[in-house]
Amino acid sequence: MDKKKLAKLEAAGWKTGSAQDFLQLSDEEAAFVESKVALAQALKAFRVEQDLSQAEAAHLLRSSQSRVGKMEAADQTVTVDLILRSLFKLGATRKDVADALRPRRIAKAH
Amino acid sequence: MDKKKLAKLEAAGWKTGSAQDFLQLSDEEAAFVESKVALAQALKAFRVEQDLSQAEAAHLLRSSQSRVGKMEAADQTVTVDLILRSLFKLGATRKDVADALRPRRIAKAH
DNA sequence: TGCGCGTATGTCAGATCTGACATAGAATCA
DNA sequence: TGATTCTATGTCAGATCTGACATACGCGCA
Numbered sequence: 001m002d003k004k005k006l007a008k009l010e011a012a013g014w015k016t017g018s019a020q021d022f023l024q025l026s027d028e029e030a031a032f033v034e035s036k037v038a039l040a041q042a043l044k045a046f047r048v049e050q051d052l053s054q055a056e057a058a059h060l061l062r063s064s065q066s067r068v069g070k071m072e073a074a075d076q077t078v079t080v081d082l083i084l085r086s087l088f089k090l091g092a093t094r095k096d097v098a099d100a101l102r103p104r105r106i107a108k109a110h
Numbered sequence: 111m112d113k114k115k116l117a118k119l120e121a122a123g124w125k126t127g128s129a130q131d132f133l134q135l136s137d138e139e140a141a142f143v144e145s146k147v148a149l150a151q152a153l154k155a156f157r158v159e160q161d162l163s164q165a166e167a168a169h170l171l172r173s174s175q176s177r178v179g180k181m182e183a184a185d186q187t188v189t190v191d192l193i194l195r196s197l198f199k200l201g202a203t204r205k206d207v208a209d210a211l212r213p214r215r216i217a218k219a220h
Numbered sequence: 221t222g223c224g225c226g227t228a229t230g231t232c233a234g235a236t237c238t239g240a241c242a243t244a245g246a247a248t249c250a
Numbered sequence: 251t252g253a254t255t256c257t258a259t260g261t262c263a264g265a266t267c268t269g270a271c272a273t274a275c276g277c278g279c280a
Contacts, residue, residue, distance in 0.1 A: 028198035035194060035204055053256060064239050069258055077237065079267095081190045084145060088138035094145055098212040103204045163226060174269050179228055187267065189237095 033074070035101055039083045040074035042100035046090045047072075061086050143184070145211055149193045150184035152210035156200045157182075171196050 025033070047057045047068075054068040061068065063086075070078045071086060087097060135143070157167045157178075164178040171178065173196075180188045181196060197207060 031198040088141040102208040
């Protein structure tokens with residue numbers, strides 16, 4: 001499995017635990033990727049909340065549909081800077097961002 | 111005044127309100143810069159807490175003293191990605207990062 | 221004063237990211 | 251089925267960032 005696919009898997013709903021379970025990822029890299037994915041998901045949530053397509057959001061962000069898609073997928077070729085700026089442009093507040101980053105409790109195994 | 115100096119001013123203790131008071135900065139740019147400055151300050155706090163010089167921290171981060179200095183100054187040539195990764199490498203958790211980002215209440219004018 | 225230590229800042233070659241484009245996949249509708 | 255809409259993904263030229271280096275600044279100490 002390719003390390004580069006991690007973000008995609010995570011975003012696709014592979015929330016069974018954390019990134020490290022699949023790959024040998026250092027603690028700090030895992031924390032970074034998880035943070036990025038959390039922000040990417042928040043971005044998608046903000047966009048969907050406002051009933052925008054990726055193309056429409058791209059117009060607002062002065063970017064392109066493909067880049068918005070990559071942001072939401074937490075693609076390797078996208079920086080946290082871009083995701084953060086986009087969140088704020090879509091109306092997110094610092095509190096929203098902080099909340100998105102705060103680690104969520106994992107559901108206890110039954 | 112140069113827009114590029116903003117982060118530096120902020121980091122240097124110009125906390126009298128927000129960035130927008132000085133410059134015409136869009137809401138979203140202001141939020142972004144303030145977030146970056148907050149992370150930069152957190153990074154410095156983590157380093158100082160561990161009694162490290164910028165050069166020592168740079169060694170741990172596999173970077174250079176000058177870049178660490180720029181990170182802490184929230185310099186324009188430094189990305190949030192780099193600051194975030196550095197925070198995690200110095201032992202910060204996602205919660206630490208979320209807390210650093212959460213906007214602090216401004217002290218009420220007497 | 222000069223020395224040592226830590227920090228700040230300008231510069232640059234090589235690395236990485238960005239918007240844009242092209243194209244493919246998936247879902248809905250008639 | 252084809253048409254439409256939305257999303258996913260590969261590529262690339264130009265823009266931006268990175269580590270490293272050089273150098274300057276500030277401060278305490280002998």
